[in-house]
Amino acid sequence: MTSSGSSAPTSTSVLRELYLGRVRWDLLRPFPDQETGDRGAGDVVIAELRGLLHEWIDPEAVDGEGRLPDGFTDALQEAGLLRLMVEPSLGGRGLSWLNACRVVEAAAGWSMPVAFTLAIQNGFGSGSYLPALPPGPLHDLISHRVAGGIVSAAADAEAAGTANQSRTTVAVPVENGAAYLVTGEKCFIGNGPIADFLDVSATVIAADGTESVRLFFLDTGSPGFEVVGTHQFMGLRGAAIGVLRLDAVRVPAEQMLPELSDGWRMRPTAPRSVDGTGTPPGDLLDLGQLATLARHLVIAPPSLAVARMSLRWARDFAGRRTIDGRGLGSYEEIQRQVAENAAEVYAAETILRWCVLGTDRADTHLDLTPAKNLASRAAERAIDRTMALLGAEGYETARSKTARGAEPLPVERCFRDARALRVAGGVDFMLDLWSAKANLSAWYDQAGRPGTTPPPVDAESFPPRCLPHARFVTEQAERLAQICRRLTGDTPLEALFERQRTIKLIGQIATELLGIAVAVARSADLADQDEPMTPALADLACTAARHRLTALWSQLTEETTPRTGTDPATTGAALLDATGGTGGTGETEPPDTTEATVAAIWCELFGLETIDPRVDFYELGGHSLLAIRMTARIRDVLGLKIPVRMVLENPTVAELAEAVGARSGTS
Structure with a gap:
C-alpha cells in the first residue's frame, strides 16, 4: 500500500x-x-x-x-x-x-x-x-480464473459469529485424502450471491481428532452449492451480500490453501510491507x-x-x-x-x-x-x-x-x-x-x-x-x-x-x-x-x-x-440471568436446560421451528456430516467438546441431551 x-x-x-x-x-x-x-x-x-x-x-x-x-x-x-x-x-x-x-x-x-x-x-x-x-497448482488455478474474469468472494462469516476460533462449516476428507466434502452455511458474504469463485473457511477434523480451520477455493457452479438469498439492510441497498449454503461440495485437495505461517486469513501474524x-x-x-x-x-x-x-x-x-x-x-x-x-x-x-x-x-x-x-x-x-x-x-x-x-x-x-x-x-x-x-x-x-x-x-x-x-x-x-x-x-x-x-x-x-x-x-x-x-x-x-x-x-x-457505586457489569449479569436476556421485563423464565439447548441446535441445523425430543436423527435425514456440524455447534454454545459418535449413538434430542449433560456434569 x-x-x-x-x-x-x-x-x-x-x-x-x-x-x-x-x-x-x-x-x-x-x-x-x-x-x-x-x-x-x-x-x-x-x-x-x-x-x-x-x-x-x-x-x-x-x-x-x-x-x-x-x-x-x-x-x-x-x-x-x-x-x-x-x-x-x-x-x-x-x-x-x-x-x-x-x-x-x-x-x-x-x-x-x-x-x-x-x-x-x-x-x-x-x-x-x-x-x-x-508456486503450484492453486496459484496456477487462481491465476487462470482471474485472467478469465471472475467475480470472487471470501466466505468466512457464519451465524454463530466470526469471533469464534472454529467454524461450524466442516470439510471431510474423502477419496483417501484426494478431495474434501465441504458442508455448512455462510452468511453476510460480500459479493457471495454474484460470485463465480470463492474461498470458504471450514473446520477440518484429522484422524486423531485434532481440528484446524483451512480455506478451500471452489467454483460456485459446483454440485451442492446454493445461494440461499440476499440480506436486506437499513443501508447498502443494492450490494450483493448474501447467505450461501454448501451441501457436501466436493473440493480437490490441491484447492485447499497451503498451511502458511498463520494458517488462515483472519488470524494475522508478523506483517511485512x-x-x-x-x-x-x-x-x-x-x-x-x-x-x-x-x-x-x-x-x-x-x-x-x-x-x-x-x-x-x-x-x-x-x-x-x-x-x-x-x-x-x-x-x-x-x-x-x-x-x-x-x-x-x-x-x-x-x-x-x-x-x-x-x-x-x-x-x-x-x-x-x-x-x-x-x-x-x-x-x-x-x-x-x-x-x-x-x-x-x-x-x-x-x-x-x-x-x-x-x-x-x-x-x-x-x-x-x-x-x-x-x-x-x-x-x-x-x-x-x-x-x-x-x-x-x-x-x-x-x-x-x-x-x-x-x-x-x-x-x-x-x-x-x-x-x-x-x-x-x-x-x-x-x-x-x-x-x-x-x-x-x-x-x-x-x-x-x-x-x-x-x-x-x-x-x-x-x-x-x-x-x-x-x-x-x-x-x-x-x-x-x-x-x-x-x-x-x-x-x-x-x-x-x-x-x-x-x-x-x-x-x-x-x-x-x-x-463505590453500582457496577454496571454486575447489574447486567443479574438482568441476563433473571430474564434470559429479555431486558428486565419482570417476566422471568425458567433457565435453559441442556435439553432445550440441544433442541435449539437441532432446530437450527435441520431448519425446523420446533422438534419432538424423541424424534430420530436419521429419520430427519441426519448423516455424518450433519453430526460433525452438530458437535461443532454444541462446542460453540455449551463450550463442551464431544465426539461425533456421541451424536450417532444418541440419535434423539432427549438421549443426546442426557449424554451431553452427563459429560458436562449437569445432568
Missing part, C-alpha cells in the same frame, strides 16, 4: 510505540505523499469509472430496487475495475493500494453499493491471494496483513467519501439558506459546524494515507485496526452533523425532495449507508478490544518494555497551531505507557483481558492518540507546501480528539479505581 517503488520489510509500528510511551516523529515525518506519476495512473482509472457510473447507475433507483443493473458487473469486469491491483498480464490495471483506495472513494461518492462491490472484489477476492501463494503494485517486495506476504489491508479498502475510502459529501452538502445548505434575510452561513454556530466537518475530512484522509503510504518506513499493520475506527467514526460524526444542520430536509428522502421540487440531496441515504461502515469488518468496540490486546501483549514481554526516553518535540518543525498538539500527544503517550505498565505489572495477562471495559478504553485512547500524531505530522509537511488551511484543519481535528480523550481518561480512571 505505498506508491513507493520499493520498500524494505519493517517491524516498528507507530501505534505500538505509543503504547510504549514514544511518539515516533522520525517515522511519521516527512509525511509520505503519493508520487506524481502514480497519481496520474489513478486519475485515468477514476475517470473511466466515473464514465461508467454516469452511464449505468442511478443511485436512487439502485437504493429503491435493492439491486445493481443487469450487465453492470460485466462492464466493470471489461474495464479491469474488478482487477485494480492485479498485474496487467492477468488483465488487471496494476494500480497501487492508494490508487485502489481512490477508485473506491470515487465510487462511494456516487453509489455505496458499487463501492462495496469494488472494494470486496479487489480486497478480498481470489486474486488478492496471489502475492501470498507459493508491500510495494506500489500491491505485491510483496520479496518474501510471501502474511495472509492476516492482506485481510487488514482489504478491510481498509472496504472501510476507509467510503468513510472519506461520506465525510467529503457531508462537508459539501453542509456548505451548500449554509450558502443557500437564509433566516429573515440573513445568510445561514453568517452565523457562528453554522461556521463552526462546517469547519468541524472539514476537520473530519482531513482526519479521515490522513489516516487512510498513512496506512497505505507509510509502509516504506514503518509496520502499519497494527495501525490498520484503529484506522478503521478513526475513519468510520469521523464519517458518522460528519453525516450526523450535516443531517442535523439540514433538519427535516436532511431526514427527508431524496425521492420525496424530488417530488416537491427541492434539491434531492441524498443525505438520508448516505446516513443509512454510513452506519454500515462501523459494522463491516468488525464492530468498532470489538476492534478497540482487539487492538488493545495486541499491543498490551508487548508489556508482558520484557524486551518490549520501553528503556529509553523519547526525544523532546522540535518546536521549529511544527506550525504554531499544531505545536501544542505535538507536545500533548508526546505527554499522553507517556501517560498511556504508565497505565499499561501498572496494569500489566499488577495483573496476569488472562485476568487483565477479562476486564473488557478497561481494555476497550485503553484501545480507544491509543486510537485517538494515533489520530492526533498523524494529523500533526501531515500538517507540518503540508504547511511547508503552502497549504494554508491545513494547520487550521489539523488544529480543529486534534482539539476535538483531545475533548474525546478527556472523557475517555475520566472513564478509565473510574474503571481502574475501587468502585
Whole structure:
C-alpha cells in the first residue's frame, strides 16, 4: 500500500510505540505523499469509472430496487475495475493500494453499493491471494480464473459469529485424502450471491481428532452449492451480500490453501510491507496483513467519501439558506459546524494515507485496526452533523425532495449507508478490544518494555497551531505507557483481558492518540507546501480528539479505581440471568436446560421451528456430516467438546441431551 517503488520489510509500528510511551516523529515525518506519476495512473482509472457510473447507475433507483443493473458487473469486469491491483498480464490495471483506495472513494461518492462491490472484489477476492501463494497448482488455478474474469468472494462469516476460533462449516476428507466434502452455511458474504469463485473457511477434523480451520477455493457452479438469498439492510441497498449454503461440495485437495505461517486469513501474524503494485517486495506476504489491508479498502475510502459529501452538502445548505434575510452561513454556530466537518475530512484522509503510504518506513499493520475506527467514526460524526444542520430536509428522502421540487440531496441515504461502515469488518468496540490486546501483549514481554526516553518535540518543525498538539500527544503517550505498565505489572495477562471495559478504553485512547500524531505530522509537511488551511484543519481535528480523550481518561480512571457505586457489569449479569436476556421485563423464565439447548441446535441445523425430543436423527435425514456440524455447534454454545459418535449413538434430542449433560456434569 505505498506508491513507493520499493520498500524494505519493517517491524516498528507507530501505534505500538505509543503504547510504549514514544511518539515516533522520525517515522511519521516527512509525511509520505503519493508520487506524481502514480497519481496520474489513478486519475485515468477514476475517470473511466466515473464514465461508467454516469452511464449505468442511478443511485436512487439502485437504493429503491435493492439491486445493481443487469450487465453492470460485466462492464466493470471489461474495464479491469474488478482487477485494480492485479498485474496487467492477468488483465488487471496494476494500480497501487492508494490508487485502489481512490477508485473506491470515487465510487462511494456516487453509489455505496458499487463501492462495496469494488472494494470486496479487489480486497478480498481470489486474486488478492496471489502475492501470498507459493508456486503450484492453486496459484496456477487462481491465476487462470482471474485472467478469465471472475467475480470472487471470501466466505468466512457464519451465524454463530466470526469471533469464534472454529467454524461450524466442516470439510471431510474423502477419496483417501484426494478431495474434501465441504458442508455448512455462510452468511453476510460480500459479493457471495454474484460470485463465480470463492474461498470458504471450514473446520477440518484429522484422524486423531485434532481440528484446524483451512480455506478451500471452489467454483460456485459446483454440485451442492446454493445461494440461499440476499440480506436486506437499513443501508447498502443494492450490494450483493448474501447467505450461501454448501451441501457436501466436493473440493480437490490441491484447492485447499497451503498451511502458511498463520494458517488462515483472519488470524494475522508478523506483517511485512508491500510495494506500489500491491505485491510483496520479496518474501510471501502474511495472509492476516492482506485481510487488514482489504478491510481498509472496504472501510476507509467510503468513510472519506461520506465525510467529503457531508462537508459539501453542509456548505451548500449554509450558502443557500437564509433566516429573515440573513445568510445561514453568517452565523457562528453554522461556521463552526462546517469547519468541524472539514476537520473530519482531513482526519479521515490522513489516516487512510498513512496506512497505505507509510509502509516504506514503518509496520502499519497494527495501525490498520484503529484506522478503521478513526475513519468510520469521523464519517458518522460528519453525516450526523450535516443531517442535523439540514433538519427535516436532511431526514427527508431524496425521492420525496424530488417530488416537491427541492434539491434531492441524498443525505438520508448516505446516513443509512454510513452506519454500515462501523459494522463491516468488525464492530468498532470489538476492534478497540482487539487492538488493545495486541499491543498490551508487548508489556508482558520484557524486551518490549520501553528503556529509553523519547526525544523532546522540535518546536521549529511544527506550525504554531499544531505545536501544542505535538507536545500533548508526546505527554499522553507517556501517560498511556504508565497505565499499561501498572496494569500489566499488577495483573496476569488472562485476568487483565477479562476486564473488557478497561481494555476497550485503553484501545480507544491509543486510537485517538494515533489520530492526533498523524494529523500533526501531515500538517507540518503540508504547511511547508503552502497549504494554508491545513494547520487550521489539523488544529480543529486534534482539539476535538483531545475533548474525546478527556472523557475517555475520566472513564478509565473510574474503571481502574475501587468502585463505590453500582457496577454496571454486575447489574447486567443479574438482568441476563433473571430474564434470559429479555431486558428486565419482570417476566422471568425458567433457565435453559441442556435439553432445550440441544433442541435449539437441532432446530437450527435441520431448519425446523420446533422438534419432538424423541424424534430420530436419521429419520430427519441426519448423516455424518450433519453430526460433525452438530458437535461443532454444541462446542460453540455449551463450550463442551464431544465426539461425533456421541451424536450417532444418541440419535434423539432427549438421549443426546442426557449424554451431553452427563459429560458436562449437569445432568
